[in-house]
Amino acid sequence: MRGEVTDIRTAMAATGAEVERALDRLLPKPVDTEARLFEAMRYAALGGGKRLRPFLVMSSAKLFGVAETCALRVAAAIECVHCYSLVHDDLPAMDDDDTRRGKPTVHKAFDEATAILVGDALLTFAFELASDPATHADPMVRSTLVQALARAAGGHGMVGGQMLDMLADHETFDIGTVTRLQRLKTGALFAFSCEAGAILGRADDSRRQALRAYAHDMGLAFQIADDLLDVEGRAEDIGKRVGKDQAQGKATFVSILGVDRAREQARLLADQAIAHLAVFEQRADPLRSVARFVVDRRS
Amino acid sequence: MRGEVTDIRTAMAATGAEVERALDRLLPKPVDTEARLFEAMRYAALGGGKRLRPFLVMSSAKLFGVAETCALRVAAAIECVHCYSLVHDDLPAMDDDDTRRGKPTVHKAFDEATAILVGDALLTFAFELASDPATHADPMVRSTLVQALARAAGGHGMVGGQMLDMLADHETFDIGTVTRLQRLKTGALFAFSCEAGAILGRADDSRRQALRAYAHDMGLAFQIADDLLDVEGRAEDIGKRVGKDQAQGKATFVSILGVDRAREQARLLADQAIAHLAVFEQRADPLRSVARFVVDRRS
Numbered sequence: 001m002r003g004e005v006t007d008i009r010t011a012m013a014a015t016g017a018e019v020e021r022a023l024d025r026l027l028p029k030p031v032d033t034e035a036r037l038f039e040a041m042r043y044a045a046l047g048g049g050k051r052l053r054p055f056l057v058m059s060s061a062k063l064f065g066v067a068e069t070c071a072l073r074v075a076a077a078i079e080c081v082h083c084y085s086l087v088h089d090d091l092p093a094m095d096d097d098d099t100r101r102g103k104p105t106v107h108k109a110f111d112e113a114t115a116i117l118v119g120d121a122l123l124t125f126a127f128e129l130a131s132d133p134a135t136h137a138d139p140m141v142r143s144t145l146v147q148a149l150a151r152a153a154g155g156h157g158m159v160g161g162q163m164l165d166m167l168a169d170h171e172t173f174d175i176g177t178v179t180r181l182q183r184l185k186t187g188a189l190f191a192f193s194c195e196a197g198a199i200l201g202r203a204d205d206s207r208r209q210a211l212r213a214y215a216h217d218m219g220l221a222f223q224i225a226d227d228l229l230d231v232e233g234r235a236e237d238i239g240k241r242v243g244k245d246q247a248q249g250k251a252t253f254v255s256i257l258g259v260d261r262a263r264e265q266a267r268l269l270a271d272q273a274i275a276h277l278a279v280f281e282q283r284a285d286p287l288r289s290v291a292r293f294v295v296d297r298r299s
Numbered sequence: 300m301r302g303e304v305t306d307i308r309t310a311m312a313a314t315g316a317e318v319e320r321a322l323d324r325l326l327p328k329p330v331d332t333e334a335r336l337f338e339a340m341r342y343a344a345l346g347g348g349k350r351l352r353p354f355l356v357m358s359s360a361k362l363f364g365v366a367e368t369c370a371l372r373v374a375a376a377i378e379c380v381h382c383y384s385l386v387h388d389d390l391p392a393m394d395d396d397d398t399r400r401g402k403p404t405v406h407k408a409f410d411e412a413t414a415i416l417v418g419d420a421l422l423t424f425a426f427e428l429a430s431d432p433a434t435h436a437d438p439m440v441r442s443t444l445v446q447a448l449a450r451a452a453g454g455h456g457m458v459g460g461q462m463l464d465m466l467a468d469h470e471t472f473d474i475g476t477v478t479r480l481q482r483l484k485t486g487a488l489f490a491f492s493c494e495a496g497a498i499l500g501r502a503d504d505s506r507r508q509a510l511r512a513y514a515h516d517m518g519l520a521f522q523i524a525d526d527l528l529d530v531e532g533r534a535e536d537i538g539k540r541v542g543k544d545q546a547q548g549k550a551t552f553v554s555i556l557g558v559d560r561a562r563e564q565a566r567l568l569a570d571q572a573i574a575h576l577a578v579f580e581q582r583a584d585p586l587r588s589v590a591r592f593v594v595d596r597r598s
Contacts, residue, residue, distance in 0.1 A: 028454055034483075037454055037462040088419060093411035112392035113465045116415065120387060120422065121454040127426045128449035131442050139439040143430050146445050150427035155327050155336055155420040163336040166412045184333075 008289035015058050016051035019079060022072045026129065040110045040118045041125070045083045048101035052222075052290070053078045056193035059286040060211055064201020070136050074145060074196045077129040081153050082189060084122035085162070087115050094166065095244075123153070136200060144199050152192035161185025165250075173251035182223040182253075183216070190219035194287075210276050214287060217273035222294040224266040227252035231259065233298065266295045307588035314357050314374075315350035321375045325428065339409045339417045340424070344382045347400035351521075351589070352377045355492035358585040359510055363500020369435050373444060373495045376428040380452050381488060383421035384461070386414050393465065394543075422452070435499060443498050451491035460484025464549075472550035481522040481552075482515070489518035493586075509575050513586060516572035521593040523565040526551035530558065532597065565594040 023045050030038040054075035061071035090097040090105040091112065098108050107115035129135060130145045151157055161184030164177075173181075194215040198208040230245045231254050245252050254262045270291040277284040322344050329337040353374035360370035389396040389404040390411065397407050406414035428434060429444045450456055460483025463476075472480075493514040497507040529544045530553050544551050553561045569590040576583040 034454060034459040034462050036466055037459060041454065084419075088415055091415065093415060114462070116387055116390065116392060117458050117462050117465070119419070120383075121458045123419065123422060124449050124453035124458065127445055128453060131430075131445035131449060133442075139437075139442040143432075143438040143441040143445070146426055146430035146442070150423050150430060154423035154427060155333060155340065159416050159420040159423065160333040160336060163333050163413070163416050166416070167335055 008286065008293045011286055011289070012050065012052070012055050012293070015055045015075075016049075018058075018072065019051050019054040019075050020046060022076045023079065026073070026076055027125070036110070036114060037117060037121060040106055040114050041121055043109060044087050044106050044118050045080060045122060048103070049079070049083070051075075051079060052294075053082055053189060053193040055290065056190065056215065056287070057196050059284075059290070060194045060197025061200050062286075063197060063207075063280050063283055064203050066197060066200040070200055071197065073129055073132070073135040074200060077126040077135075077149070078189065078193050078196065080122045080126040080129070081149065081158075084119040084126075085153075085158060087122070088119040089162065091115055094162075126153075138202075141199060141202065145196060148192055148195060148199060152188040157184055157188035158186075161188070170249055170251040173256070175253070175256050178251055178253060178256060179220065182220060186223055187216055187219040190222070191215040207279065210279055214273045214276040214291075217269045217276070218287075218291045218294060221266045221269035221273060221291065224253040224262050224269070225295050225297060227254040228259065228262060228266070229297075229299070230254075263295075270295045307585065307592045310585055310588070311349065311351070311354050311592070314354045315348075317357075317371065318350050318353040318374050318378060319345060321371045322378065325372070325375055326424070335409070335413060336416060336420060339405055339413050340420055342408060343386050343405050343417050344379060344421060347402070348378070348382075350374075350378065351593075352381055352488060352492040354589065355489065355514065355586070356495045358583075358589070359493045359496025360499050361585075362496060362506075362579050362582055363502050365496060365499040369499055370496065372428055372431070372434045373499060376425040376434075376448070377488065377492050377495065379421045379425040379428070380448065380457075383418040383425075384452075384457060384488075386421070387418040388461065390414055393461075425452075437501075440498060440501065444495060447491055447494060447498060451487040456483055456487035457485075460487070469548055469550040472555070474552070474555050477550055477552060477555060478519065481519060485522055486515055486518040489521070490514040506578065509578050513572045513575040513590075516568045516575070517586075517590045517593060520565045520568035520572060520590065523552040523561050523568070524594050524596060526553040527558065527561060527565070528596075528598070529553075562594075569594045 027042055027045060028038040030042065057075040057078060058068070058071050086100060087106045089095050090100055091107055097105050099105060103109070106118055126149065127146055130149055131142050133142070135145070136142050153159065161181055164181045165185055191212050194211040195208055198211050227245065230243060230252070246255070253265065257265060273291040274288045277287055326341055326344060327337040329341065356374040356377060357367070357370050385399060386405045388394050389399055390406055396404050398404060402408070405417055425448065426445055429448055430441050432441070434444070435441050452458065460480055463480045464484055490511050493510040494507055497510050526544065529542060529551070545554070552564065556564060572590040573587045576586055
């Protein structure tokens, strides 16, 4: 078990470095009069993060023999969407966070207006990447990627979850509401990350569904682990404030289930996620390791 | 001349009503727990505006015999992008505006967090609309639409222009800088609106370029007229604050050229825009009228 988690860390670090290079190559260079925008986009997207979503894209694409250069562009696009959501979430009017990944958040390092625009530009850039012929020669694949990404990221996905999180009365939340919130807020983009490999590989529906089901369970396991880290983790390890859910009176899996049941639930979900991967045999081992990693991680 | 402007107002009002109905049909209904987000999206996108960009899409699509139902979806998508940009521009950290189109801005009617998320969701929804098979049966057309829209709206287009506007030192601006700023901030989306018709109609390159050139000149004429209205217009007609450029010390075509030369320049640009349309003969009359309308309008 320990060995496996070390392996997955190595594999994820390698993919992370590759995605970092891809983003560095793809993101606009800070030249010209808009330099500040491009600088801040790079600040937001480069140099940090587990790159978990890109790893899911790369691993699921590999199942279908997709060219790595294609998958890497989609991985970069999803990471841009993820990073934009962090930049906007950190804004004073939202979660009001000063640090992220151990460094000042974008509105602290630059200013609020720049942070708003950086988020807008990163989101838009993701769609530019996904629709670019360099991402896949088949326009049907590109168009399907864009549509699936837009659905996962929009009002019926990530942004909808964020809205729920910001405004709902957390005191009245039961486990069903928290599950729904997290399925939208983080689950939708996880599901798209796995599905992207199937879209790129023009996989049949049953395989695409298997990956969605995996992502769904794994995403919830990830979120429960996140809630546990917020209670038990150390800020130095995580690179952001801890204990903030409780301070903000937010309902989480941990506040509703308690630490022990939450941890048990996370492990059950990880097992369940892995069970969906049977059809891919051992080729899906990296995805299996991810499911174990997300519940065992300490940051 | 007066008669022509009345006609174009009638034509634009008819298209505006059609786009309003399309948006009402297409935008998510405010049900479920995320209702507040969808309500605020509808508040931001429905019930107002000249719908100038949609009119450009519909008029340019008509040149190539594009089905109206297809063009209307793209028109709705562009209007979502335009409305998202207004919602974010109005935020306290940006232009800090309390009214827009004669009613409270989104962050005033709802709150700042909702306004940030509404902008994010409208932008994302635009890409969902453009990539949907209902927009065009040919995936190459959809994929090209998405890519062109992303370029027009992103860091090298609208958002880049917004960044320049927010942060550049306006005192040092010359006419070249103001032109560049406006070409990015408003010109890029105008150009895409006209180009969209050509993409939907799979027009040849020369016709697509003619429409881009038209949009470029017309867009600058539009902006100069906007600057003139900020100096000379009445808040009741325009539905937003006037005199704010000057109050904020912003460089505009009017502050650099003076009122008379600016008005002359707007008319020259409108004539120049019209000259690009020769290839389309009288079928482009609505676009010619738009070019005259934008410099003659009083709101």
